[in-house]
Amino acid sequence: MSWTVVADLAAAVCILLGALLALVAAIGVVRMPDLLSRMHAATKPQVLGTVLVMTGVALRLREPGVVGVLVLIVLLQMATSVVSSHMVGRASFRAGQVRRDLLVVDELSDGPAHEEPRGAP
Amino acid sequence: MSPVMRTRRDGSTRPARHRAVQPLAVAWLLVVWLALWGDVTPMLLVGGVLVAVLVCLTFPLPPIDLGSSVRVLPLLGVVARFHLDVVRASVQVAGVVLRRRPVRNAVVAVDLETTSDFLMTLVASMLSLIPGSVVVEARRSTHTLYLHVLDVPDAAAAEEFRRTALALEQRLLRALPPRPTAPEAR
Numbered sequence: 001m002s003w004t005v006v007a008d009l010a011a012a013v014c015i016l017l018g019a020l021l022a023l024v025a026a027i028g029v030v031r032m033p034d035l036l037s038r039m040h041a042a043t044k045p046q047v048l049g050t051v052l053v054m055t056g057v058a059l060r061l062r063e064p065g066v067v068g069v070l071v072l073i074v075l076l077q078m079a080t081s082v083v084s085s086h087m088v089g090r091a092s093f094r095a096g097q098v099r100r101d102l103l104v105v106d107e108l109s110d111g112p113a114h115e116e117p118r119g120a121p
Numbered sequence: 122m123s124p125v126m127r128t129r130r131d132g133s134t135r136p137a138r139h140r141a142v143q144p145l146a147v148a149w150l151l152v153v154w155l156a157l158w159g160d161v162t163p164m165l166l167v168g169g170v171l172v173a174v175l176v177c178l179t180f181p182l183p184p185i186d187l188g189s190s191v192r193v194l195p196l197l198g199v200v201a202r203f204h205l206d207v208v209r210a211s212v213q214v215a216g217v218v219l220r221r222r223p224v225r226n227a228v229v230a231v232d233l234e235t236t237s238d239f240l241m242t243l244v245a246s247m248l249s250l251i252p253g254s255v256v257v258e259a260r261r262s263t264h265t266l267y268l269h270v271l272d273v274p275d276a277a278a279a280e281e282f283r284r285t286a287l288a289l290e291q292r293l294l295r296a297l298p299p300r301p302t303a304p305e306a307r
Contacts, residue, residue, distance in 0.1 A: 021211065028218035036255065037226060040271045041218050044252030048211040065159040072156050082249040089257040089269060093228075102223075105279045107230040108258055108267045 011059035018052030021045045034099040035092045043085040050077050143184055147173040187239055187297075195296035202292065203247055210252040217272045227273035228257065231286045233264040237299060241266070244290050254282070 028041020054070040092098065093108065100106065128134050150173035151166070158165050217224055233241055238261065245256045245266055258267040270282050 021215065024215040024218055028214070031218060033223065036257070036269045037224060037271060039255055040214055040253060040269075043255075044207075044250070045211045045214055045218075047250065048207055048252075068156040069159065072153060078250055082246045085249060086245075086256045086259075089255045093257045093269075102226050103228060104225050104273050105227040105229060105276055108228045 007059045007062065011056040014052045014056030014059065018049040018054075018056065021049030021052065025049065033102060035097050036089055037102075039085050039089055043081045047077060047081055050074065142174055142177045143182075146177055146182070150176055185239060189237065189240070189297040189299045192296055192298065195292070199292050199296045203251070206251045214252040214271060224272055225274055227270050227279040227282075229268050229270055229273075229279050229283055229286075231266045231268060231283055233266065233290055234287075235290065235294060235299070236264060240290075240293060240297065240299075243297075244286075244293060247289060247293075248286055254286075 022045075025041055025044075025046040028045070029038050032038040032041050051074050054074055058067050058070050100109075147170065151169045154169035154172060155161055155165060233244060235241060235244075241259070241261070241264055245259060248254050248266070248268060249256050253271045254268045256266055257269045259265070260267075266286075268282075268286065270279065273279050273282065
């Protein structure tokens, strides 16, 4: 068995696993009870899914130019998903869109009122 | 870190201007530009530098002050452990999604040891990329991160998560030990 066959097999496995994770993320968005839990399902398994699909594509195409673009896609995906999940989570918490009955501990609302000093973001 | 202040001639102070065009940012944008074209020609290089400078001038950002030295081996350890965590936690979240039981969550406060903005950002991003936790609020004045954690059955599990988050910070502090002359000392 030549190495191209092995690489193709590995690519197929990677793409399948990645697609499976994307499916789980989609199911999570439907099934989770509130917005913050949905954010977990929507942003995280999907990042690993993207990484796996990109690895599969790189293994199948085997071109250096393409690999550069794929690495760029993964880096940008990681950078943007962090910021977007934080912004959506923070906005929903401040707007009170949280199922408090699902929270075991809530140290943000239960803590003493805190006035952020001027100049802080 | 509050902005560096400059004193005006009349004695009042204003935040110091920083140079908008930073060499590192231009280099990174050039790499992205070349990767998107998928080719390196003199024309693309010149065009890339021009576009990068234009982007830096249009969207100026403050320079990143690393404020710590870099130890390569522990840093590689942090990166390896991070990948392991991402894979393990992805499987865990997938399990939570697929099982029948309703999920219980928690909002946990993590008081970081570091006072550096850069390290706080790094810890927050890494914790956010590991499935199962999202930063819902960050307090810069007290260096506290508030994280929403998925699948926390009781208070002991919340405590457990706080320990893992602080352990991640400790690993990062070992990999990027702060320089003795901290910029906060100004």
